[in-house]
Amino acid sequence: MSAPRLRAGVIGLGAMGRNHARVLSGLDGVELVGCSDPAVTDTRVSHGAPIHPTVEALVEAGVDYAVVACPTGLHEEVGLYLAEHGVAALVEKPLADSEEGARRLVEAFESRGLVAGVGHIERYNPALQSLRERLSAGDLGEIYQVVTRRQGPFPARIADVGVVKDLATHDIDLTAWVTGRQYLSVSARTSRKSGREHEDMVAVVADLEHGTIANHLVNWLSPLKERATIVTGEKGCFVADTLTADLTFYANGATTSEWETMRNFRGVSEGDMTRYAIARREPLLVEHERFRDAVLGVADDIVTVREGMRTVEVSSAVLRAAEQGGTVSVAATLPA
Template sequence: MGRNHARVLHALDGVELVAVADPVADPGSAPAGVPLVRSVAELADAGIDYAVVACPTALHEEVALDLAERGIHALIEKPLAPSVRSAETIARAFDSRGLVAGVGHIERFNPALRELRARLDLGELGDVHQVVTRRQGPFPARIADVGVVYDLATHDIDLTAWLTGSRFESVSAQTIARSGRPHEDMVSFIGRLSSGAMTSHLVNWLSPLKERVTIVTGERGCFVADTLTADLWFHANGSQPTEWEGIRQFRGVFEGDVTRYAVVKREPLLVEHETFRDAVLGKEADIVTPEQATDTVAVAEAVLAAATNRTVIDLDPRRTPAPVR
């Protein structure tokens, strides 16, 4: 992922990519003309204003705290940290020094989901009843330090809270491990949001079918977002009367019109970097804050605990959730 960040930063207006730090990378892995250094200290010596942390999750706290102590703003890849304690430590370090920190929950910058969020904010769906996500595909060999909950399900946890402006109150889950690694590679979990809506999430690394789908169902129909293609559809509740007696007795909803929206499809990673650049420059920018990302880590911890203990886990009511709107 670091290579993708470097690619975007190398061409980003208003930003100069002055160095890439990696203790083990081949020098040729950096963009042409950009030096490769081996440590945060060498990176800081280049006189940088901000850095992107795209290393294994287990190292996020160490690298982020080093940057904070040097007075360097940071965009940290998701998940923010491997535990709530670690995430809170990172958040405090940047906040106490007045530094800008953002977290790379890139789905917030997917054009289909941004369009969906805008339409939900306008009340086009009415009350939200349910959010369903499916995120599955082949195993990514680059991931070694976490399982599918921290690497992939954190996308769905964050986007669900962000889309609905709500927080997870409880979760239950099942996981399995079939790839021979110590971490889970499939999870199915359901949740209840503070708004009263329910959620359902299927996430795995065990499918040859790559799928990234978000379905939000409400009183007026449902939105379906495909974040692989950045397409968005609306399936409206039907209002046409039917002469079929058996169906007429059903008191639910009926199939209505289907609309596919024309969405401007900009690269999510580019939009994420433009937003963080603006935040560093002191402009108003809707970045994902460490406090919001800590809430996501708390839900991920609860999902794993629910699967291990085979029970419903209530999220700590003493935690004050960060605003997601």
């Protein structure tokens, strides 16, 4: 006799919510039993699952866990409701639109012992997963710098937050995750070139633990879509392209010089380049498999709400730094 399947729901059927519904509709061990969205009635976007007009109606129909894919400004309200009714939740990033809201969500789920995660999907990108494994194995030696570039056209679906909360949160989370190093301080500059309420461009310089420097360049103003993570260290540099899931290593060359003055200068030269063969699976599917397993209690490879709260804290510090025109310290909140 087969084990009963988990009953899952999706809250919010925008672009991301529809992708969640697609994956959940075919996920082993899970049944997509319903969705909720006050503005959507066409069950083709929910892959045949009933669409309820309210979150309350979805919860009353009976769900073991729900994906929160509504606008960021509603994450706290919806997440607190789910926690109060004993429903596990996978909340799309960012966890909340404020530090206070993120802390309230962490308290709500942790105090009830409920599984809760945040949809920082880049952690499940094959290139970044391979990069993290290689950094952990010491393939780069000492890590000097992390540079990320994330740019492209403005997504019309985003209205309630700017580029820092919507996009830079990806880079903040993945940088801390691949290096295993927390942010200590940030400085930033933002701009509003398109006339919208929120910032559409940001440049960040950050100090991480162990002397590592991070730089993030993010915008909604480029016709070029780019998703690059470059990690430079003692033995060379890794370049991860998360659009193509490619990972390349550029090694420092081993050269000597007979010129006495140049021997006293510690530098690097161009060495071998290696492009790794990586198995490519859809990151959203992997994310859902990991969350399903966490709900079942057989694994814990998810982005916890406490980690999601940390990312909200750092992104809020970025906005404060840009407003103040200085450097803002980011106090450590995660357990060692």
